[in-house]
Amino acid sequence: SLLLLALLALASGCGGAWRPGAAVPGGEVAEEPSSPSSTRDAASEDRSASDPVAVDRQPVADPGLLRERFGLEPLPASIVYPPWNPPLPERIALGKLLFFDPILSGERDVACATCHHPDLAWADGRQLPVGAGGGHYHPFALGPERVAGVSALSGQPLGLTPRNAPTVLNTAFNGYFSPRPEHLSLQFWDGRVENGLEEQGTKP
Structure with missing residues (x-):
């Protein structure tokens, strides 16, 4: 399902790939292949084994187990x-117009769809987004x-946005299953929108 794929993509994107020395299910630590440049010490093993981000990076063959867990x-x-x-219908039409219209941006050259385009899985296909000035x-x-x-306003160079643009696919369901809906209703990486999509419309 889309939710399952999104969770798997999020897990791999936020945590990265499993690395030798990380804890695996059962608590044991897999050995790193020997190489001349390997200099891992006991302290780094302890840190890796206790690192919650490093735990359980093995692929799950049965989606049913993932759903149950x-x-x-x-x-x-x-x-x-x-x-x-x-x-x-008129609200839906207005929302679509606003989503694709750059007139709301300070430089008037960036729309929501610039970084969350339907042709790019509602994201932008980049590691880091190019926002204002990217269409220069x-x-x-x-x-x-x-x-x-x-x-276009100051003539100064503009860099990359320092955070990845996440997909907005399924964001209408944020908080739907959570016992604390406010926790999963956050929008943006910094959580500056706390109450879902309705509040997001009032923020940059």
Whole structure:
């Protein structure tokens, strides 16, 4: 399912690949292949074994085990809308216009879709995004085609955004299964939006 794939991608993206010396299920530590440059000491083994990020990096062959272990459930067949915000056609049309319109950005050259485009799995296909100024040399460039440019307002060079642009796929379900919905309703890496998509519309 999309949720399962998203969780697997998130796990690999946030934690990286399993490395020799990391703890594996059962508590044992797999040995690192011997090499002339290997200089691991006992202290680094202890740190690796106790590192919660390094634990359990082995692939799971049976998705059923993954669902059972993490209490995963299928997503609803349709989005459950709050009673105060029904999905009216005019609201949906307005949301789509705003999502693809760069007029709301300070430089007027970046839309939500710049970093979360449907053709790029609702992300941008880059390790680090190119936000404002990225269309300086090619106004319609997307994802990997965008290059850091200069500000249309100040003329100063603009660098990369320092955090990866996550996919917005399934964000309408954030917090749906959590006993603390506010925990999973966070948007953005820094958590500056705490109450889901409705509040996000008021933030940069």
